[in-house]
Amino acid sequence: MLTVRRSEAPLGAEILGVDLSRNPDEAVFREIVDLFHEHEVIFFRNQQLTPDQHVAFSKRFGELEHHVRKDCCRPGYPELFVVSNVLENGRPIGTRDAGLFWHSDLCYMSEPSRCSVFYAREVPHDDQGRPLGDTMFASATAAYAALPDATKLRLAGRNAVQSYAKGYYRDRQSGPRPPLTDEQQRRTPDIEHPVVRTHPATGRKCLFANEGYTSRIAGLDAAESDALLAQLFAHVTRPEFVYRHQWRVGDLLIWDNCSTQHRAVMDYELPRRRLMERATLRGTVPF
Numbered sequence: 348m349l350t351v352r353r354s355e356a357p358l359g360a361e362i363l364g365v366d367l368s369r370n371p372d373e374a375v376f377r378e379i380v381d382l383f384h385e386h387e388v389i390f391f392r393n394q395q396l397t398p399d400q401h402v403a404f405s406k407r408f409g410e411l412e413h414h415v416r417k418d419c420c421r422p423g424y425p426e427l428f429v430v431s432n433v434l435e436n437g438r439p440i441g442t443r444d445a446g447l448f449w450h451s452d453l454c455y456m457s458e459p460s461r462c463s464v465f466y467a468r469e470v471p472h473d474d475q476g477r478p479l480g481d482t483m484f485a486s487a488t489a490a491y492a493a494l495p496d497a498t499k500l501r502l503a504g505r506n507a508v509q510s511y512a513k514g515y516y517r518d519r520q521s522g523p524r525p526p527l528t529d530e531q532q533r534r535t536p537d538i539e540h541p542v543v544r545t546h547p548a549t550g551r552k553c554l555f556a557n558e559g560y561t562s563r564i565a566g567l568d569a570a571e572s573d574a575l576l577a578q579l580f581a582h583v584t585r586p587e588f589v590y591r592h593q594w595r596v597g598d599l600l601i602w603d604n605c606s607t608q609h610r611a612v613m614d615y616e617l618p619r620r621r622l623m624e625r626a627t628l629r630g631t632v633p634f
Protein backbone atom coordinates (compact mmCIF):
# COMPACT_ATOMS: atom_id res chain seq x y z
CA MET A 348 0.00 0.00 0.00
CA LEU A 349 1.37 3.39 -0.97
CA THR A 350 1.24 6.27 1.49
CA VAL A 351 -0.97 9.12 0.32
CA ARG A 352 -1.25 12.67 1.64
CA ARG A 353 -4.38 14.36 0.32
CA SER A 354 -4.61 18.08 -0.24
CA GLU A 355 -7.47 19.97 1.37
CA ALA A 356 -9.02 20.58 -2.06
CA PRO A 357 -11.29 18.10 -3.86
CA LEU A 358 -8.29 17.09 -5.99
CA GLY A 359 -4.56 16.67 -5.48
CA ALA A 360 -2.59 14.14 -3.45
CA GLU A 361 1.07 13.46 -2.73
CA ILE A 362 2.24 9.87 -3.03
CA LEU A 363 5.16 8.99 -0.81
CA GLY A 364 7.79 6.28 -0.86
CA VAL A 365 8.12 5.66 -4.60
CA ASP A 366 11.34 6.05 -6.59
CA LEU A 367 10.16 6.50 -10.16
CA SER A 368 13.67 6.15 -11.58
CA ARG A 369 13.29 2.44 -10.79
CA ASN A 370 10.09 2.20 -12.85
CA PRO A 371 7.63 0.62 -10.36
CA ASP A 372 6.45 -2.98 -10.75
CA GLU A 373 3.01 -3.69 -12.18
CA ALA A 374 1.21 -3.92 -8.82
CA VAL A 375 2.57 -0.56 -7.66
CA PHE A 376 1.85 0.98 -11.04
CA ARG A 377 -1.78 -0.18 -10.87
CA GLU A 378 -2.09 1.40 -7.43
CA ILE A 379 -0.67 4.65 -8.83
CA VAL A 380 -3.23 4.61 -11.65
CA ASP A 381 -6.08 4.03 -9.17
CA LEU A 382 -4.85 6.93 -7.02
CA PHE A 383 -4.55 9.09 -10.12
CA HIS A 384 -8.18 8.40 -11.04
CA GLU A 385 -9.34 9.01 -7.49
CA HIS A 386 -7.42 12.26 -6.86
CA GLU A 387 -7.20 13.65 -10.44
CA VAL A 388 -3.82 15.28 -9.69
CA ILE A 389 -1.06 13.26 -7.99
CA PHE A 390 2.58 14.07 -7.34
CA PHE A 391 5.80 12.53 -6.14
CA ARG A 392 8.50 14.69 -4.52
CA ASN A 393 12.28 14.36 -4.78
CA GLN A 394 12.44 12.37 -8.00
CA GLN A 395 15.71 12.30 -9.92
CA LEU A 396 14.83 11.42 -13.47
CA THR A 397 16.75 11.49 -16.69
CA PRO A 398 14.68 12.40 -19.77
CA ASP A 399 14.68 8.69 -20.73
CA GLN A 400 13.30 7.73 -17.30
CA HIS A 401 10.65 10.44 -17.55
CA VAL A 402 9.60 9.11 -20.95
CA ALA A 403 9.74 5.45 -19.81
CA PHE A 404 7.48 6.06 -16.81
CA SER A 405 5.06 8.25 -18.79
CA LYS A 406 4.74 5.62 -21.53
CA ARG A 407 3.20 3.21 -19.07
CA PHE A 408 0.03 5.33 -19.18
CA GLY A 409 -0.32 4.84 -22.95
CA GLU A 410 0.73 6.44 -26.20
CA LEU A 411 2.76 9.64 -25.97
CA GLU A 412 1.83 12.67 -28.07
CA HIS A 413 4.27 14.73 -30.11
CA HIS A 414 3.29 18.39 -29.72
CA VAL A 415 2.49 20.43 -32.85
CA ARG A 416 5.12 22.98 -31.70
CA LYS A 417 8.22 20.97 -32.51
CA ASP A 418 10.45 23.99 -31.77
CA CYS A 419 9.48 23.66 -28.09
CA CYS A 420 10.47 20.03 -27.59
CA ARG A 421 13.64 18.87 -25.86
CA PRO A 422 16.26 18.12 -28.53
CA GLY A 423 16.17 14.40 -29.28
CA TYR A 424 12.90 13.96 -27.33
CA PRO A 425 9.83 14.83 -29.44
CA GLU A 426 7.72 13.46 -26.54
CA LEU A 427 9.00 16.08 -24.07
CA PHE A 428 7.46 19.54 -24.40
CA VAL A 429 9.63 22.11 -22.64
CA VAL A 430 7.95 24.85 -20.59
CA SER A 431 10.66 27.31 -19.62
CA ASN A 432 11.77 30.92 -19.59
CA VAL A 433 15.42 29.89 -20.05
CA LEU A 434 17.36 31.23 -23.01
CA GLU A 435 20.35 29.50 -24.53
CA ASN A 436 22.47 31.52 -26.94
CA GLY A 437 19.72 34.14 -26.80
CA ARG A 438 17.04 31.68 -27.95
CA PRO A 439 14.19 30.21 -25.83
CA ILE A 440 14.68 26.52 -25.08
CA GLY A 441 10.92 25.96 -24.80
CA THR A 442 7.66 27.82 -24.54
CA ARG A 443 7.80 30.55 -21.93
CA ASP A 444 4.13 31.32 -21.60
CA ALA A 445 2.31 28.00 -21.89
CA GLY A 446 -0.93 27.68 -20.05
CA LEU A 447 -1.30 31.15 -18.54
CA PHE A 448 -5.05 30.73 -18.89
CA TRP A 449 -7.32 27.91 -17.71
CA HIS A 450 -7.27 24.97 -20.10
CA SER A 451 -6.82 21.24 -20.43
CA ASP A 452 -4.04 19.94 -22.64
CA LEU A 453 -4.92 19.03 -26.21
CA CYS A 454 -8.69 19.43 -25.64
CA TYR A 455 -8.79 20.59 -29.29
CA MET A 456 -7.68 17.21 -30.68
CA SER A 457 -10.09 14.49 -31.79
CA GLU A 458 -8.71 12.37 -28.94
CA PRO A 459 -7.90 14.92 -26.22
CA SER A 460 -5.06 14.03 -23.92
CA ARG A 461 -5.64 11.53 -21.14
CA CYS A 462 -3.06 13.06 -18.81
CA SER A 463 0.15 15.05 -18.62
CA VAL A 464 3.27 14.02 -16.71
CA PHE A 465 5.13 17.17 -15.65
CA TYR A 466 8.61 17.16 -14.21
CA ALA A 467 10.19 20.13 -12.41
CA ARG A 468 13.90 20.58 -13.20
CA GLU A 469 14.31 24.21 -12.11
CA VAL A 470 11.91 26.26 -9.94
CA PRO A 471 12.15 30.02 -9.41
CA HIS A 472 12.08 31.48 -5.87
CA ASP A 473 11.57 34.94 -4.43
CA ASP A 474 14.13 36.73 -2.25
CA GLN A 475 12.75 35.00 0.85
CA GLY A 476 13.16 31.55 -0.74
CA ARG A 477 9.46 31.01 -1.44
CA PRO A 478 8.70 29.14 -4.67
CA LEU A 479 7.23 31.06 -7.59
CA GLY A 480 5.57 29.80 -10.76
CA ASP A 481 2.85 27.68 -9.10
CA THR A 482 0.29 25.78 -11.15
CA MET A 483 -3.40 25.86 -10.26
CA PHE A 484 -5.68 22.88 -10.93
CA ALA A 485 -9.49 22.88 -10.92
CA SER A 486 -11.61 19.77 -10.56
CA ALA A 487 -14.03 19.60 -13.48
CA THR A 488 -15.89 16.76 -11.75
CA ALA A 489 -16.46 18.67 -8.49
CA ALA A 490 -17.45 21.71 -10.56
CA TYR A 491 -19.92 19.73 -12.64
CA ALA A 492 -21.48 18.10 -9.56
CA ALA A 493 -22.03 21.54 -7.99
CA LEU A 494 -23.82 23.05 -11.00
CA PRO A 495 -27.47 23.95 -10.52
CA ASP A 496 -29.81 21.32 -11.98
CA ALA A 497 -31.18 23.87 -14.46
CA THR A 498 -27.66 24.42 -15.89
CA LYS A 499 -27.03 20.67 -16.08
CA LEU A 500 -30.26 20.36 -18.08
CA ARG A 501 -29.21 23.18 -20.41
CA LEU A 502 -25.89 21.49 -21.08
CA ALA A 503 -27.19 17.94 -21.48
CA GLY A 504 -26.47 16.55 -24.94
CA ARG A 505 -24.73 19.72 -26.14
CA ASN A 506 -21.32 20.00 -27.79
CA ALA A 507 -18.74 22.75 -27.36
CA VAL A 508 -16.27 23.88 -30.00
CA GLN A 509 -12.60 23.53 -28.99
CA SER A 510 -10.25 25.79 -30.92
CA TYR A 511 -6.46 25.53 -30.80
CA ALA A 512 -6.22 28.83 -32.71
CA LYS A 513 -8.17 30.63 -29.95
CA GLY A 514 -5.57 29.65 -27.35
CA TYR A 515 -2.58 30.01 -29.64
CA TYR A 516 -3.28 33.57 -30.72
CA ARG A 517 -4.55 35.06 -27.47
CA ASP A 518 -2.54 37.79 -25.75
CA ARG A 519 0.85 36.54 -24.65
CA GLN A 520 3.36 38.20 -22.33
CA SER A 521 6.10 37.20 -24.74
CA GLY A 522 4.35 39.07 -27.59
CA PRO A 523 2.51 37.79 -30.66
CA ARG A 524 3.39 34.32 -31.90
CA PRO A 525 4.24 33.52 -35.52
CA PRO A 526 1.22 32.41 -37.55
CA LEU A 527 0.44 28.70 -37.41
CA THR A 528 1.99 26.83 -40.31
CA ASP A 529 -0.24 25.00 -42.82
CA GLU A 530 0.76 21.71 -41.23
CA GLN A 531 -0.09 22.95 -37.71
CA GLN A 532 -3.47 24.21 -38.93
CA ARG A 533 -4.14 20.91 -40.68
CA ARG A 534 -3.46 19.04 -37.43
CA THR A 535 -5.66 21.31 -35.31
CA PRO A 536 -8.99 22.15 -36.97
CA ASP A 537 -11.75 23.39 -34.64
CA ILE A 538 -13.56 20.39 -33.23
CA GLU A 539 -16.73 19.68 -31.26
CA HIS A 540 -16.76 17.60 -28.08
CA PRO A 541 -19.52 17.05 -25.51
CA VAL A 542 -19.51 19.94 -23.07
CA VAL A 543 -20.17 17.43 -20.32
CA ARG A 544 -18.11 14.33 -20.88
CA THR A 545 -17.95 11.06 -18.99
CA HIS A 546 -14.59 10.04 -17.59
CA PRO A 547 -13.66 6.81 -19.43
CA ALA A 548 -12.20 5.17 -16.30
CA THR A 549 -14.31 6.46 -13.40
CA GLY A 550 -17.62 7.18 -15.13
CA ARG A 551 -17.77 10.59 -13.42
CA LYS A 552 -19.18 13.52 -15.37
CA CYS A 553 -16.69 16.29 -16.16
CA LEU A 554 -17.32 19.83 -17.35
CA PHE A 555 -15.30 19.96 -20.57
CA ALA A 556 -15.24 23.69 -21.38
CA ASN A 557 -12.26 25.89 -20.60
CA GLU A 558 -11.56 29.59 -21.11
CA GLY A 559 -8.37 28.91 -23.07
CA TYR A 560 -9.66 26.87 -25.98
CA THR A 561 -13.45 26.59 -25.86
CA SER A 562 -14.84 29.10 -28.34
CA ARG A 563 -18.61 28.43 -28.31
CA ILE A 564 -21.41 26.05 -27.53
CA ALA A 565 -22.75 24.52 -30.70
CA GLY A 566 -26.38 25.20 -31.52
CA LEU A 567 -26.68 28.39 -29.42
CA ASP A 568 -26.57 31.87 -30.85
CA ALA A 569 -23.39 33.84 -30.16
CA ALA A 570 -24.77 35.95 -27.30
CA GLU A 571 -26.30 32.98 -25.50
CA SER A 572 -23.19 30.87 -26.01
CA ASP A 573 -20.87 33.65 -24.75
CA ALA A 574 -23.00 34.21 -21.65
CA LEU A 575 -23.21 30.52 -20.81
CA LEU A 576 -19.49 29.96 -21.37
CA ALA A 577 -18.60 32.96 -19.20
CA GLN A 578 -20.77 31.47 -16.44
CA LEU A 579 -19.12 28.04 -16.80
CA PHE A 580 -15.55 29.43 -16.87
CA ALA A 581 -16.20 31.42 -13.69
CA HIS A 582 -17.84 28.41 -12.03
CA VAL A 583 -15.20 25.75 -12.74
CA THR A 584 -12.38 27.89 -11.34
CA ARG A 585 -14.11 28.81 -8.07
CA PRO A 586 -11.63 28.55 -5.16
CA GLU A 587 -13.41 25.56 -3.61
CA PHE A 588 -12.63 23.44 -6.70
CA VAL A 589 -8.96 24.47 -6.93
CA TYR A 590 -5.69 22.92 -5.76
CA ARG A 591 -2.61 25.16 -6.08
CA HIS A 592 0.67 23.32 -6.46
CA GLN A 593 3.88 24.92 -5.19
CA TRP A 594 6.70 23.32 -7.11
CA ARG A 595 9.92 21.90 -5.76
CA VAL A 596 12.79 20.71 -7.93
CA GLY A 597 12.29 16.98 -8.51
CA ASP A 598 8.47 17.02 -8.40
CA LEU A 599 6.84 14.69 -10.88
CA LEU A 600 3.16 15.58 -11.11
CA ILE A 601 0.45 13.93 -13.18
CA TRP A 602 -2.80 15.70 -13.99
CA ASP A 603 -5.91 14.29 -15.60
CA ASN A 604 -6.90 16.29 -18.68
CA CYS A 605 -10.45 14.97 -18.64
CA SER A 606 -11.36 15.66 -15.02
CA THR A 607 -9.26 18.78 -14.42
CA GLN A 608 -8.22 22.11 -15.93
CA HIS A 609 -5.07 24.01 -15.05
CA ARG A 610 -3.41 27.40 -15.27
CA ALA A 611 0.22 28.45 -14.79
CA VAL A 612 0.94 31.43 -12.52
CA MET A 613 3.46 33.81 -14.14
CA ASP A 614 4.89 35.72 -11.15
CA TYR A 615 8.63 35.48 -11.98
CA GLU A 616 11.03 36.47 -14.71
CA LEU A 617 14.70 36.03 -15.58
CA PRO A 618 17.16 35.80 -13.95
CA ARG A 619 14.78 33.56 -11.96
CA ARG A 620 14.72 30.39 -14.05
CA ARG A 621 11.89 27.90 -14.45
CA LEU A 622 12.44 24.68 -16.40
CA MET A 623 9.73 22.04 -16.62
CA GLU A 624 9.22 19.17 -19.04
CA ARG A 625 5.89 17.69 -19.97
CA ALA A 626 5.02 14.34 -21.47
CA THR A 627 1.44 14.21 -22.74
CA LEU A 628 -0.57 11.03 -23.16
CA ARG A 629 -3.09 10.43 -25.88
CA GLY A 630 -6.66 9.95 -24.69
CA THR A 631 -9.85 8.62 -26.23
CA VAL A 632 -12.76 10.17 -28.14
CA PRO A 633 -14.94 11.98 -25.58
CA PHE A 634 -18.49 10.73 -24.94
Ligand code: SIN
Binds near residue numbers: 447480623
Ligand atom coordinates in the same frame (compact mmCIF):
# COMPACT_ATOMS: atom_id res chain seq x y z
C1 SIN B 1 1.04 23.67 -19.12
O1 SIN B 1 -0.07 24.18 -19.22
O2 SIN B 1 1.33 22.63 -19.68
C2 SIN B 1 2.11 24.37 -18.28
C3 SIN B 1 1.73 24.51 -16.86
C4 SIN B 1 2.80 25.23 -16.08
O3 SIN B 1 3.79 25.70 -16.64
O4 SIN B 1 2.66 25.34 -14.86
